[in-house]
Each structure stands twice: as structure tokens, then as C-alpha cells.
Amino acid sequence: MTRLTQLGLLLASVLLGFWGIAQAGSFFKVGEPAPNFTLTALDGQPVSIEQFKGKVVVLGLFHICRPCLEQGTNLQKVYEATQGKPVAVIGVNSSGDSQADVSEFLQTFPVKVTYPYLLDPKQTTDKLYGGGKFIPNVYVIDQRGLIRWQRVGNFFTDGTLAGHEMILEEVEKLLAASMPSSM
8 A cells, every 4th residue: 555545544534533523513412401211220220311300410321342431430430529419420331232241341440330320222322312433422411401511422632531520510510500699
């Protein structure tokens, strides 16, 4: 392969990557109601987004992949930092993997995941939230059930994930906005 051909292929790959990121923008639903779903957690309990109205919800959609492991670890940090606050952190295996595979994947995390982790055998959340090929995804949903912040695909142009500090900052903004102002 000639140097010019290699350069052309590299340029095409970069352009396709930017096109994919631009397409992901069409999935953004900031300000719109978060689609409701009910799924089963690994512990067998049914969990619905609607049951958390009145709380800030941090929703992570994951597959079984390295970036999902990193982002799932960030969500654990958010979960620990928001204990005692009106915040719910939820992870969803949105790719339809089996309970055994998801449980095995969670064992590889550098931290123990203690937030509810849901199974989505029919890939409902990938369809509702526009995930699928842009994974991991994180959504911050306000107390009224509106999406207020998200990272579809979760990567910035430098290849880094949205860290737990950034997610916590968005959560804290929503918590502060819901506090009655003092006069």
C-alpha cells in the first residue's frame, strides 16, 4: 500500500468518525422527557425510571467493553458521592447480554458496583435512548424526568470519558436548582 493510499484511508477514517459523532448529536434529547422503561436488576428487582421522579437520576447505558468498564466505575464514584441525597444512579446492560455474562463483567471492575445494574435482554434502552453503536452513554435526568445532560458515546475529542467529577457537577446543579431560595 502506498503512502498516499494509507493517508487517504486515514483521512476517510477520521471523516467517518466525525460523521458518526455528528450523527450521535441527533440522539441528544436534552430538555425532553426521559423515555420510561422497566427492567429487572441483577438482584431480580424490577426498576423503572418513573419510580425515581423527584430525584436526580444518573443513567448509564453500557455494553461489555473496556470504555463501559471505565464509565461504570465513574458511576460507582458518583453513587458513593451522592449517598443520602435525592439521587438515583442506575446502570443498564443495554446490549442484551446474559445475566451470567453481565455478572462476570462486573467482577472485572476495579471497584465493587453497588448501584442497581439492570439487564435489558430486548435492548429496549438502546432503542429508546439512541445508543447501540455509541456506547457508553450517560444521562443526567432532573427531578421532573427531563434529560438535562448527556454524553452519547461518552468520549470527548481527546478520547477521554466524562469523568465522575463532571457528572457530579451536573447533578449538583440540579440539586441546587431544586432547593428553595432563601430570602
